[in-house]
Amino acid sequence: MDMVMINYCVTVLYYLITAFFFLAVVRNFVSTKNIEEAILYGIIMIPFALRILRLK
Amino acid sequence: MMKLRTAKAAILLIAGTCAAIAGFLFREHRVYREAVVASSSITEVKKLSDYSNAVKGTVNDANVYIFDSGVPGGTVVLIGGTHPEEPVANLSAQIFTENVRTLQGKVIVINRINTSASLGTRMGEAYPRFFHVKTSWGEKKWRYGDRVSTPLDSWPDPEVYIHYPSGQNLAYMDIRNVNRTWPGRPDGLLAERTCFAAMELIRKEKADIVMDFHEAELEYAVENTIVVHEEGQSVAAMTSMMLTSQTFDVPIGMEFSPKALHGLSHREIGDHSDAVSYLVEVAEPMLDRIRGITDEELLMSGKDRFVMKAGEHKLLYSPIDENGWPVDKRTARHVTTLMTILQVHNMLTPDKAVILEGIPSYGEMMEKGVGAFFSNPDASPSERVFYE
Amino acid sequence: MTMFHHSIIVLAVIIAAFAAGKKYLLTTELAMFVSALAGLAAHMVLPKGVDPRSPLMLAETIRHIVEGTFTYFDVCLIFLTATFFMALYKEAGGVAFIVRKIVRTFHARRFVCLLLLVLVMLAPGAITGSGATAVLTVGSLVGSVLLAMGVTEDRRTALIFLLAAMSAACPPINLWAMMAAAGANMPYVGFAKPLAVLSITGALISAFWLAGKGKPVDLEKAMSELPEAPEGWNWPRAMFPFVLLSILVLGGRFLPYSFPVLGLPLIFMASALSVLLVSPVKPAVFRVASTTVSNLLGLVGIMIVVGALIQIMTLSGVRGLLSLAVVTLPLAVLFSTLWLILPISEGMLQYAVAPLIGVPLIMLFNMKGLDPVISLAAWSVMWPLGDCLPPTAVVGRAAVMELDYRGDYFRGFVRTTLVPMAAILFLCTLFMVYSKELSGLIGG
Numbered sequence: 058m059d060m061v062m063i064n065y066c067v068t069v070l071y072y073l074i075t076a077f078f079f080l081a082v083v084r085n086f087v088s089t090k091n092i093e094e095a096i097l098y099g100i101i102m103i104p105f106a107l108r109i110l111r112l113k
Numbered sequence: 114m115m116k117l118r119t120a121k122a123a124i125l126l127i128a129g130t131c132a133a134i135a136g137f138l139f140r141e142h143r144v145y146r147e148a149v150v151a152s153s154s155i156t157e158v159k160k161l162s163d164y165s166n167a168v169k170g171t172v173n174d175a176n177v178y179i180f181d182s183g184v185p186g187g188t189v190v191l192i193g194g195t196h197p198e199e200p201v202a203n204l205s206a207q208i209f210t211e212n213v214r215t216l217q218g219k220v221i222v223i224n225r226i227n228t229s230a231s232l233g234t235r236m237g238e239a240y241p242r243f244f245h246v247k248t249s250w251g252e253k254k255w256r257y258g259d260r261v262s263t264p265l266d267s268w269p270d271p272e273v274y275i276h277y278p279s280g281q282n283l284a285y286m287d288i289r290n291v292n293r294t295w296p297g298r299p300d301g302l303l304a305e306r307t308c309f310a311a312m313e314l315i316r317k318e319k320a321d322i323v324m325d326f327h328e329a330e331l332e333y334a335v336e337n338t339i340v341v342h343e344e345g346q347s348v349a350a351m352t353s354m355m356l357t358s359q360t361f362d363v364p365i366g367m368e369f370s371p372k373a374l375h376g377l378s379h380r381e382i383g384d385h386s387d388a389v390s391y392l393v394e395v396a397e398p399m400l401d402r403i404r405g406i407t408d409e410e411l412l413m414s415g416k417d418r419f420v421m422k423a424g425e426h427k428l429l430y431s432p433i434d435e436n437g438w439p440v441d442k443r444t445a446r447h448v449t450t451l452m453t454i455l456q457v458h459n460m461l462t463p464d465k466a467v468i469l470e471g472i473p474s475y476g477e478m479m480e481k482g483v484g485a486f487f488s489n490p491d492a493s494p495s496e497r498v499f500y501e
Numbered sequence: 502m503t504m505f506h507h508s509i510i511v512l513a514v515i516i517a518a519f520a521a522g523k524k525y526l527l528t529t530e531l532a533m534f535v536s537a538l539a540g541l542a543a544h545m546v547l548p549k550g551v552d553p554r555s556p557l558m559l560a561e562t563i564r565h566i567v568e569g570t571f572t573y574f575d576v577c578l579i580f581l582t583a584t585f586f587m588a589l590y591k592e593a594g595g596v597a598f599i600v601r602k603i604v605r606t607f608h609a610r611r612f613v614c615l616l617l618l619v620l621v622m623l624a625p626g627a628i629t630g631s632g633a634t635a636v637l638t639v640g641s642l643v644g645s646v647l648l649a650m651g652v653t654e655d656r657r658t659a660l661i662f663l664l665a666a667m668s669a670a671c672p673p674i675n676l677w678a679m680m681a682a683a684g685a686n687m688p689y690v691g692f693a694k695p696l697a698v699l700s701i702t703g704a705l706i707s708a709f710w711l712a713g714k715g716k717p718v719d720l721e722k723a724m725s726e727l728p729e730a731p732e733g734w735n736w737p738r739a740m741f742p743f744v745l746l747s748i749l750v751l752g753g754r755f756l757p758y759s760f761p762v763l764g765l766p767l768i769f770m771a772s773a774l775s776v777l778l779v780s781p782v783k784p785a786v787f788r789v790a791s792t793t794v795s796n797l798l799g800l801v802g803i804m805i806v807v808g809a810l811i812q813i814m815t816l817s818g819v820r821g822l823l824s825l826a827v828v829t830l831p832l833a834v835l836f837s838t839l840w841l842i843l844p845i846s847e848g849m850l851q852y853a854v855a856p857l858i859g860v861p862l863i864m865l866f867n868m869k870g871l872d873p874v875i876s877l878a879a880w881s882v883m884w885p886l887g888d889c890l891p892p893t894a895v896v897g898r899a900a901v902m903e904l905d906y907r908g909d910y911f912r913g914f915v916r917t918t919l920v921p922m923a924a925i926l927f928l929c930t931l932f933m934v935y936s937k938e939l940s941g942l943i944g945g
Binding site: 131132134135138139234236237238239241242264268269270271272273275277278280281282283284285286287288298301302329332333334335373374375401402403404405406407408409410414416418419422423426427428 | 503504505507508544549550552553554555557560561563564565566567568569571572575628630673674679680682683684685686688689690750753754757758762763764765766767808811812813815816817818820821822824825828829853856857860861864865867868
């Protein structure tokens, strides 16, 4: 496998890492009982979601 | 409990709406294609990947516009769009693409060498997504962009970028900066591969001159100047003298490419090919960190009261007054600088002359505005319309 | 109304909204987000001066806020993955194992033990450029050893913070210097020596001032207070994740052209996976990830919100106003106030201060004939000291969180940092003032 392909695989892994933590954020958003925490989780979700969707 | 659920639903709705609106605008920016009407003397439009597979299938597989006179002479390669937050670089290259007629030698133009960097704006800089130039047939629209490739095309960065082949350490994001990755390598990250492919073009086309267009903040010492590889010393010096004494209101300087600074086009292209490499800078107040309100107006007019205030404190390397640094003037300087470099080059090496027609003069661009020199793609023959 | 008035009023609105948010008991992150929104609203409605301006559509304002949240996205990923790695390691009992071994081996040699702890704290920040990463990866481990050495809670937390700040400043990676150098189109070359001199001296001053003296460690008591490590841990198992981490980081450094670009988040995730391979007990991975996100909510939240705030400040000219205000100060005033301005601005804006203030300062110092490399190195050691200051206080809060600090944040923790912090700031100021003279000695 050449280096370009390896670097491409690394990029794919970054989307998986982002998705992994996005899911953890979603889980915490669902389970928190604190409104302020929920708002902050809501804000944090935005860049994670847009990166996973490859929009930014 | 019910209240909490309702609140969470509202949070999701608001966050989702904001993400959707922003996502739509990001996508609109990313998929917008810029029309280019190549001049009637176009002989061929290739892709960068025709010279090297390193960029095949990537967004940086740029259009390469070739204008070959068929008369033996020199070859000049023009590079625009290295840093898409410096729009005049792109406009200057495109003035050549749309107007040039080659009488001797060959002209090769890349309007956007780092397309990826033009597909998103620089985070934290509050840039507009597009800029517009008025023409007689309406407004022509271009993508405004970042200094480096977007992470959507090159992710992740290393902790520190080690330049190939010098081994010099550079900031991590510079691995996405096409003016830090020359001469490039075929199996590196996107910007390194882009430079490698462009080097292959320069070597295979046996280029004599390579010009890389840029803009710089007024706080930056390398300003309103030609930076040149040592091979081009005499041409750049004469060009600087001619333009300063006869044409430009603000002088244009000349300086040598530092030997210890690696990855830059003016150093590496000269070192790794037979071409003489030049880079020109012109003042762009939009790039100054001390600028005021950030919007398209500032980008195009180059007028900024905060930057003027810094000038009063003698903190700038370029003059600025209430007339600013309008895009017409910035583009006119770049185009005229290259034309003068060619004029001097032709004088010194007539067997490698590159003789061009159709390029507007400094006075014409200042009088009519650069918009007068872009054609309407809807009213042009489709075989001459290309998209970036 | 001129553009100056416009930006001053927007700045006032941002400050007022932040203060109001804090008064009405919003968290720092939400108060800052509210201040960004208020600043944006003020920018939209206020006249913008005599020069023509482009219209700003509502949808574009939303785009600006969202785009700003991406500014520190990669830094957030580093925080999350580094903390996840160490949380897994701790959960598996690796931290307890190492701490018990260090205390047993070095309990009688305080000087050597302190040097070792300084080294352990400096390494992660020096490699990653992040003080928070240093705290989140080895902070609790070093904190436990300091506890066993009889260092009080205030001093322990202060020392962890100061070592983390110095580790972020320590070469090879100093993000402030790198970002400012990149902004000024300077190569990141020649910074290693001045940064090393300042940060290592700072770390040693902090360590010996705060933990140099103390009663000899009562080994039996200390061991009985430290948590037990699960059966099955041994040195090879305990070191494997760190060896892997070092190999992956150094591989990219020593074989840059034949080693793939992995980036720190992936390296930390690979190290986290290796914990699962070597650990005798298997931690619940997703539960640890959720706890990590919960613990880092403040840190990640502030980085994302600060990005949005900076975008609005830039849009409205406030960023330019602040930069202009700093660089138009007379040089003598700058020399005598930068030791305050830099840490305070770091507390406000995090890494964004490097391009915001650093770049104009480089231009200014260069123009005044001072050495920009030595000066930038000195500022880049002063900046991280502000990471315990509000509103962001990223590393300070991480230290407090990791060490489970129960004292008063300002009167206990921050006050304890003041003496060594003042010494470091004084040293950096000397470097800045005599940058030209020093450039021959330690310049690149």
